[in-house]
Each structure stands twice: as structure tokens, then as C-alpha cells.
Amino acid sequence: MNNHLDSLFNPENIAVVGASNNPLKAGYVIIQNLINIGYPKKIFPINIKEEYVSGIKSYESLCDIEDKVEMVVLIMPAGAIFDVMKDIENRMERRNDIKIIVCAAADFAETKNPEGIERQNYLMEISKRYGIRVVGPNCIGVIDNVNRVDTTFVETLLPKESRGKKGGISFISQSGAVAASLLMIGASQPAPISFNKFISIGNMADIDFIDLLEYFGNDVDTKVIGLYLEGYPDGRKLINTMANITVKKPIVVLKVGRSEKGASAASSHTGSLAGSDTVYDSAFKQYGVTRVDTIQELMDTLQAFDSLKLPDDGNVFILSQAGGPGIYCTDSVSDYDNLEMPVIGDSTKEKLKEIVPAMSSICKPEGYADITAAADVRHHVESLRIVMDDSNVSSVILITVVPTFLPQKELAEGLIELLDHEGYKDKKTVFINIMSGNYVWECRKSIEDRGIYTFTTPDLAVKALSNMVRYTNYLKRKRGK
Amino acid sequence: MKKFLNELEAGNMLSSYGIPMAKSIACKTIDEALKEASKLKFPLVMKILSPDIQHKTDAGCVILNVKNIEELEKSFIIIINNAKEYDNNAKIDGILMQEMAPKGLEVIIGMKRDPQFGPVVMVGMGGIYVEVFKDVSLRLIPVKSYDVEEMIKETKLYKIIQGARGIKYDMECLVNVILRLSKMVEKQSEIQEIDINPFFLYGEGKGGKGVDALIKI
Numbered sequence: 001m002n003n004h005l006d007s008l009f010n011p012e013n014i015a016v017v018g019a020s021n022n023p024l025k026a027g028y029v030i031i032q033n034l035i036n037i038g039y040p041k042k043i044f045p046i047n048i049k050e051e052y053v054s055g056i057k058s059y060e061s062l063c064d065i066e067d068k069v070e071m072v073v074l075i076m077p078a079g080a081i082f083d084v085m086k087d088i089e090n091r092m093e094r095r096n097d098i099k100i101i102v103c104a105a106a107d108f109a110e111t112k113n114p115e116g117i118e119r120q121n122y123l124m125e126i127s128k129r130y131g132i133r134v135v136g137p138n139c140i141g142v143i144d145n146v147n148r149v150d151t152t153f154v155e156t157l158l159p160k161e162s163r164g165k166k167g168g169i170s171f172i173s174q175s176g177a178v179a180a181s182l183l184m185i186g187a188s189q190p191a192p193i194s195f196n197k198f199i200s201i202g203n204m205a206d207i208d209f210i211d212l213l214e215y216f217g218n219d220v221d222t223k224v225i226g227l228y229l230e231g232y233p234d235g236r237k238l239i240n241t242m243a244n245i246t247v248k249k250p251i252v253v254l255k256v257g258r259s260e261k262g263a264s265a266a267s268s269h270t271g272s273l274a275g276s277d278t279v280y281d282s283a284f285k286q287y288g289v290t291r292v293d294t295i296q297e298l299m300d301t302l303q304a305f306d307s308l309k310l311p312d313d314g315n316v317f318i319l320s321q322a323g324g325p326g327i328y329c330t331d332s333v334s335d336y337d338n339l340e341m342p343v344i345g346d347s348t349k350e351k352l353k354e355i356v357p358a359m360s361s362i363c364k365p366e367g368y369a370d371i372t373a374a375a376d377v378r379h380h381v382e383s384l385r386i387v388m389d390d391s392n393v394s395s396v397i398l399i400t401v402v403p404t405f406l407p408q409k410e411l412a413e414g415l416i417e418l419l420d421h422e423g424y425k426d427k428k429t430v431f432i433n434i435m436s437g438n439y440v441w442e443c444r445k446s447i448e449d450r451g452i453y454t455f456t457t458p459d460l461a462v463k464a465l466s467n468m469v470r471y472t473n474y475l476k477r478k479r480g481k
Numbered sequence: 482m483k484k485f486l487n488e489l490e491a492g493n494m495l496s497s498y499g500i501p502m503a504k505s506i507a508c509k510t511i512d513e514a515l516k517e518a519s520k521l522k523f524p525l526v527m528k529i530l531s532p533d534i535q536h537k538t539d540a541g542c543v544i545l546n547v548k549n550i551e552e553l554e555k556s557f558i559i560i561i562n563n564a565k566e567y568d569n570n571a572k573i574d575g576i577l578m579q580e581m582a583p584k585g586l587e588v589i590i591g592m593k594r595d596p597q598f599g600p601v602v603m604v605g606m607g608g609i610y611v612e613v614f615k616d617v618s619l620r621l622i623p624v625k626s627y628d629v630e631e632m633i634k635e636t637k638l639y640k641i642i643q644g645a646r647g648i649k650y651d652m653e654c655l656v657n658v659i660l661r662l663s664k665m666v667e668k669q670s671e672i673q674e675i676d677i678n679p680f681f682l683y684g685e686g687k688g689g690k691g692v693d694a695l696i697k698i
Contacts, residue, residue, distance in 0.1 A: 231597075232597070233597065234597065235595070235597030235598040236597065236598050236599050236621075239598065239621065269589060269591060269611045269612060269676050269678055270589075270591025270592060270593045270603045270674055270675065270676050271593050271674050272612060273591075273603065273605075273611065273612065273615060273617050274591075274593050274595065274601055274603055274617075274619055276595065276596075276597065278619060279595045279597070279598050279601055279619060279621075280598075281619075282601065282618065282619035282620055282621065282632070283598055283621050285620075285631070285635075286620050286621055286624075286628055286631075477627060
């Protein structure tokens with residue numbers, strides 16, 4: 001079977017079977033999303049009743065479309081699959097142009113009933129005959145922010161100007177609902193998360209993790225790959241594929257099913273202790289795959305890998321403007337074996353003392369400074385610069401709980417000046433925690449708009465940092481050989 | 482049908498791959514036991530040799546610190562009786578007499594075949610409470626020495642090996658045993674599961690010794 005994955009992410013013209021003018025239907029949202037992302041090629045709604053869908057000329061059948069159609073999205077009721085596939089068969093005999101079917105429609109083999117299985121078998125039989133690759137069934141579709149494709153039926157309220165903004169994160173989800181949630185959560189951050197490519201693979205009747213991992217592994221636009229994984233029949237093949245990629249770019253996995261009961265009837269200790277999830281976990285560790293436990297950790301870690309410099313090692317300096325959050329962060333750091341609060345040089349300590357407010361506490365404990373609520377914008381920016389200039393520091397966690405007398409706009413500008421314009425973000429890794437909530441939203445947004453991710457609370461920053469350091473150490477070992 | 486090697490066969494197989502195991506001799510009768518005992522150094526451990534009894538301690542089929550011929554004779558009878566009481570249908574291959582290895586740090590070293598990932602190797606704190614503490618870590622076979630070091634570091638075992646209680650244990654020996662086990666599994670594709678529990682790990686440079694092993698084929 002030929003690959004066609006280029007056409008999956010950059011299809012020449014898209015037909016949507018089941019396109020609708022009813023705003024409550026998925027077939028409506030798909031057309032809207034394609035329009036809103038600014039899909040630059042042609043959209044062909046297929047609807048037997050309507051003449052136009054969302055103002056675009058509609059067709060009765062796939063066979064009626066004159067232009068080339070490389071991608072067909074199916075969102076009609078599953079029962080119509082036999083008729084639709086006959087149209088596809090006709091079209092392939094005459095035109096032979098379809099390369100990808102995205103079957104968003106549900107009620108196929110996932111229901112485990114004979115009718116559903118038969119529908120999926122028929123879909124696959126015809127597709128295989130003509131070399132068409134299939135995504136799904138039972139998925140939410142695919143997004144490519146480089147080529148401006150969005151076949152999902154998820155509404156995220158993402159402002160139009162943010163659509164089609166590409167980042168370095170490409171994501172594969174085995175669950176449509178988790179995929180949809182990630183898109184919604186991602187759209188609701190100070191600066192919306194910018195995926196590069198995003199795909200929900202549903203029943204994996206054809207295109208699965210292996211195809212997509214390999215594709216994203218070779219994709220120059222993809223900087224980090226994220227996965228939501230429930231399970232894969234051939235774990236060895238999956239991990240071998242991942243192992244080839246993690247030497248080039250990080251993979252972050254949210255793998256569920258941890259609570260699965262071990263084989264209690266096992267006859268040996270090893271048999272009972274080495275349950276399937278434990279083996280997944282070990283395999284990930286062995287081959288440099290970053291496993292996360294929560295959606296929050298997933299989002300933080302993906303964005304940290306995408307937007308922050310990979311730390312050289314686990315030496316992290318905590319620069320806090322407030323005592324409590326600083327101690328809170330110190331506790332988090334001490335939870336991770338791969339992190340260390342470094343002793344900075346005496347001259348660095350002297351420089352810090354010279355510029356920070358008098359009440360400040362410098363390096364008690366080592367690797368920690370509290371510049372107090374008296375710190376103004378210049379204190380923040382200059383102490384960050386001084387700490388980042390120290391050779392024992394690889395990353396800095398900056399914490400500030402903004403009082404009314406600290407001007408946020410200037411704070412953001414000062415940090416952007418240092419990190420972006422002066423290029424400090426490329427020298428070391430900085431984890432910015434501007435606290436908290438809606439009050440600091442705009443301040444965080446202006447920093448994130450410069451491609452510097454910010455964190456909601458220090459513990460989340462520490463988690464992402466620890467994940468990054470583990471990956472750094474994996475690369476060092478792989479490259480050291 | 483899956484079956485188990487008896488402990489002697491299991492021990493011999495592991496030894497043949499360079500994994501140090503306590504010296505053992507099997508015997509079927511009391512007379513044979515008395516004769517063969519001269520080849521071993523007292524005190525001995527005596528255990529039932531049966532492919533049907535995996536948890537021998539629970540079955541009352543392990544007697545430690547057998548100091549002389551008289552005790553050996555008594556222990557032989559007790560073990561056979563306990564085995565029959567535990568499972569009257571158990572196939573009994575005889576009694577294993579094993580030199581009592583000096584006690585060391587109790588480690589479990591194991592292997593199993595995962596249906597999705599194939600063979601994996603396991604290490605952790607050994608002893609009878611392994612399932613309670615669950616202080617183990619795994620890696621896919623084949624492993625390299627770095628993988629083995631990492632997996633040991635993931636368990637609490639590592640801090641103890643590094644001298645948490647004043648004595649440093651022989652890390653190098655443990656790493657080598659796991660590497661050899663990985664090699665053995667690569668060559669012997671019929672092996673389904675292995676438990677070496679406990680493996681006694683001794684002080685730095687002093688090696689270690691497996692005293693109980695289970696191999697499922």
C-alpha cells in the first residue's frame with residue numbers, strides 16, 4: 001500500500017460527505033473549520049438536498065465533482081457507507097484521484113456489533129482495492145496548521161487570527177474525545193497552543209501510530225511529538241519506531257490504563273509484578289520516551305519542549321519575588337532526583353546583592369534567591385540576567401506574584417527584551433511563572449506571543465523541567481556512544 | 482503445556498550462563514542423601530524438588546541451617562511429609578541439598594515474556610515480601626549495561642547497594658548477572674519466566690549467589 005501521507009496533511013481539494021447547513025451537525029462545523037483556517041484549495045460539500053453549504057456550491061455525489069479530489073471526509077450516518085463507497089469506486093475507476101479518506105463518522109467496528117464490523121470491512125475493502133489510505137473510522141479528523149487544513153468538527157472558540165498558526169508540536173490521539181479536549185484546552189491558554197499537525201486516529205482501521213510516528217519523525221516542521229495512547233497490539237514495533245525518533249526529537253506520551261490489574265494468577269513473582277502497563281513504562285524509560293501522567297503535564301511538557309531551550313543538565317536556579325511560592329517550588333525541585341540547585345559563583349552573588357532590594361535573601365539556601373515584593377521590573381529583569389550569566393546555572397525558574405504596584409506591561413516588555421531581543425532564551429532555559437489567574441493573563445499572553453511558554457504554577461514548571469532533563473540525559477548517553 | 486524446571490535444573494542452567502548459584506545436589510532417598518552430603522559443606526539448606534510446588538516456604542518444604550547428618554535425616558522426612566500434606570498429587574523429584582550461602586542483601590532477578598513486548602528483565606528488593614513492596618523495575622531484553630544500571634537506580638535497592646547502612650554491595654556483580662540473564666534469554670527462546678529469589682548480593686568485590694531459582698518453559 002502506498003504511503004499518501006503527504007496528501008493527508010496537504011490534500012489537493014477536499015470533499016465532505018455529509019456536509020450540512022445545520023449548525024448543530026458535525027457536517028456543518030467541518031466546513032466552518034475548513035473555511036476559518038483558510039484552507040487555500042477547493043472545498044466540495046456533498047449533500048443531496050442542499051444547493052449550497054455555508055455558501056459553497058454543494059454536490060449530490062462525489063462522482064459529480066469535476067476537479068481533482070485527493071481527500072474525502074465522511075461525516076454522513078454510518079449506514080450510508082455502502083452507497084458512498086460505491087460512489088468512491090466509480091470515481092476511482094474514472095478519475096483515480098482520491099488518496100485519503102478521513103472517516104469521522106462513528107458506528108463502525110468500535111461498537112463490536114456485526115453490522116458495525118461489516119461497515120468497517122466494506123470501507124476497508126474498497127479503500128484497499130484502490131490504494132486509498134483511511135483515517136478512522138470514529139475519529140475527529142486532522143489539522144495541519146502549515147498547510148491550513150482542519151477537517152475536525154470540534155469548536156474551540158479559537159479566534160480566527162489564531163487559526164493556522166503553526167508551532168512545533170504534532171499530536172496523535174487514540175481518543176477523539178481526548179483530542180477534542182486538548183484542542184479546547186489548548187485554545188484557552190494565554191496564547192493558544194500552536195500545533196503543527198494534529199490527528200485523531202479512532203479505530204485505526206488503516207493509518208495508525210506507526211505510520212504517523214514515522215511521518216512526524218521525518219517531518220522537519222515537527223519539533224516534538226505528543227501521543228495519547230490507550231494501547232497498541234505490537235508493543236515492540238511501537239517502541240522500536242519510537243526509539244528511532246527519540247534520538248532526533250522528543251516524544252511525550254499520555255498513556256492510560258495504569259490501574260489495570262496485574263495478572264494475579266501468575267506463577268512467578270516476576271509474572272505478577274510485571275504487568276502490561278509496567279512494561280510500557282519501562283520501555284518508555286529505556287528508549288527516551290517521556291511519559292506524563294496528566295493532561296496538564298502533557299500540555300506543559302509539549303510546550304516546554306517546543307518553545308524552550310533543552311536544558312544542558314539538571315542545575316536549576318529558583319529566582320522568586322515571593323517567599324511562599326519560592327519554598328513551594330523548592331519542595332517540588334527536591335522531589336526529582338535529576339534536579340539540583342547549584343552553588344553559583346561568588347561574583348554572581350555579589351552582583352545580585354548590588355542590584356536587588358535590600359531585604360532580599362540571596363542563596364539561602366544555595367541555588368535560591370528571594371528578591372521580595374519590593375522588586376520592580378528592573379530588579380526582575382536584571383537579577384534574571386545575572387543568574388543566567390552564571391556558568392553553574394542551566395535553567396532558571398522565575399516566580400513572581402504580581403502586586404498592584406508592579407506594572408505588568410513593563411514587566412512583560414522587560415522580560416521580552418532580555419529573553420527574546422537579547423537572545424537569552426536561546427542561551428539557557430527559563431521557566432516563567434507569573435502568578436496568577438486572570439489578573440496576569442495579558443502579561444503572560446504577551447510573553448507567550450513571543451514563543452516563550454509560561455507556567456500556571458511553579459510545580460508544573462518543575463515537572464516539565466524534570467521531563468526535559470531526563471530527555472537531555474538520554475540524548476547525552478545516546479550521542480556519547 | 483507450560484512446565485517448570487525443577488530447582489536443580491534451573492540452577493544448573495543459570496550456572497551454565499555464568500550466573501553464580503549456591504552449590505546443590507539432589508537426592509531421591511535418605512541413603513542417597515547421607516552419601517552425597519559428604520560432597521557439601523554443612524550447614525545445608527534442604528528443599529523439596531518438585532515442579533508442582535513453587536512456593537516452597539509456604540508449603541513447609543524448606544529447612545535452613547541443617548548442621549549435621551542427624552539433622553539431615555530428620556529434615557528429609559519432615560519435608561517429604563509436608564510436601565504430601567500440601568499437595569498429595571505433587572510430583573516429587575526428590576530433595577535438594579544446598580550449601581547454605583552466607584546471607585547477603587536479598588535481591589530478586591526475574592524475567593518474563595510480555596505478550597506485546599516480548600522478553601523483559603526485572604530487578605528489585607528480594608525476599609518473601611516482593612509482591613508487597615513492589616520495589617522492582619523492568620527493561621526490555623536485550624539490555625546494555627547502562628540500562629541495567631538505570632533500572633537498579635530506579636529501585637530503593639540502589640541506595641542500599643551504595644552503602645545506606647554502612648556496607649556497600651557488589652553493584653558490578655549484580656549488573657553482570659542481569660546482563661548474563663539477558664543473554665541467556667536471547668539464546669533460550671523456550672524460557673517463559675525466571676525468578677531468582679533471593680539472589681544474595683555480598684559486599685563490594687565479593688560477588689553474590691543465587692539460592693533459589695524458578696524457570697518456566
